[in-house]
Amino acid sequence: MSLHLSRRNLLAASALLPLGLHLPAAAAQASGPYRVGAFTVTPLRDGLFPLEPSMIPAAESRAGQALLKGAGLPANGPSPEPVNAFLIRRGERHWLLDAGCGTVLGPGFDRVTAALTAEGVRPDQVETIWLSHLHADHAGGLLTPNRLARFANAELVLQERELAYWSDAAARASAPAALSPMFETAQAVLAAYPDRIRRVSGEAELAPGIHALPLPGHTPGHMGVLIADGSDRLLIWGDIVHSRILQMPHPDWTVIWDTDPAEAITTRRRILDRAAVEGLRVTGMHLATSGKIERAETGYELL
Ligand SMILES: [Zn+2]
Structure with missing residues (x-):
């Protein structure tokens, strides 16, 4: 695996990971639900x-600063x-797609279970959870x-390649130290759901x-989920974009957590x-929303 992580980036990432933002409740609301034929998709x-x-x-860079500033944010972020997870x-x-951070990235997160319960679904009623990665x-x-397993009766479904990678002792050994929390969480999840993991390909x-x-x-094994009913379709594309502001105009701008940045760029451009x-x-x-993609003068736009 190739990880392009400078020491500075690692420090920045590890310093900030525990800091969920505490914004007013309204800013933390998800949009939706989205209708896809007879399906209802709730972020x-x-x-x-x-x-x-x-x-x-x-x-x-100047280009990055200009984009952040243009969006009304501080030029140097964040x-x-x-x-999001999705019901x-x-x-x-009903099915669940991903499960959010839980408590592993510190305070400020862990609202998925409450949001799920507010939709009338208790965690023990979830039978199938698809994982984008x-x-x-x-x-x-x-x-x-x-x-421990938070979903007492759920089967986890993920790509075979994803399961293989995070179970691979050699991949873990060759990963930078700062990424070992990712392996820790992934392996804790796999250990908490023994005999309840289904691989797809x-x-x-x-x-x-x-x-x-x-x-x-x-x-x-990063995957999206394509929902279709008749001509109505919605693609939930996982982590194709981490920042709409920065990566829609610049699909070649990669995040420091990509296992294979070159492949991530190719995949992002293709989709x-x-x-x-x-x-x-x-x-x-x-x-924060759903929308259609259009080519723009620079890169793409979500409309
Ligand atoms: Zn993510």
């Missing part, structure tokens, strides 16, 4: 993550980025503060009308292009 807002330009190193329902059935802000919420059907869409690069060509509606774990 569950876990919290807001203070993204520093150093976490997208190319944004430590930019508050949502952390997907059709009739009596095993990073802490997506899988940490699967754990109680004691690192490629564009597997996850449920009728719902397919996995492999989007590798951010992690090896942005596909969404633009097909008029595909998208949302994501770090997007």
Whole structure:
């Protein structure tokens, strides 16, 4: 794996990870729900993550400063980025996609369970949880503060490549020390759900009308979920974009947490292009809304 992490970035990331932003409740509300034919997709807002330009190193530039300033933010950041999970329902059935940070990234997060309960679904009623990938802000919420399974009856579903990577002792040994908390969380999750993990491969059907869409690069088994009913479609694209402000105009700007930055760029460009060509509606774990993608003078726009 290639990780482009400067010492400065690592320090910045490790210093900021525990700091969930404490913004007014209104700012922490998720948009939605979104209707996709007979499906209802409800974003569950876990919290807001203070993204520093150093976490997208190319944004430590005049261009990055101008974009942040243009969005009404301090030129040197941070930019508050949502952390979402999603509840997907059709009739009596429901599924969860990701679970937020839980308590593993410190205070300021861990609102997914309450948001789920407010939607009328108790954690013990969730039978299936699809995971876009095993990073802490997506899988940490699967754990109680004691690192036990928070979802007593749920099966976890993830890409075979994702499970292989985070279970690989050699991958862990060769990862920079600052990333070992990611391995710790991923392995704690796998240990908390023994015999309750189902692997899928490629564009597997996850449920009728719902397919996995492999989007590798951010992690090896990073995937989106494509929901379709008739001509109505919505792609929940995982972590294709961590900052709408910075990465939509600059799809080549990578985050420091990409396992393979070059592959992450290729994947981001490919899916942005596909969404633009097909008029595909998208949302994501770090997007505040859903919308369609259009090519712009520089990069792309979410409209
Ligand atoms: Zn993420």
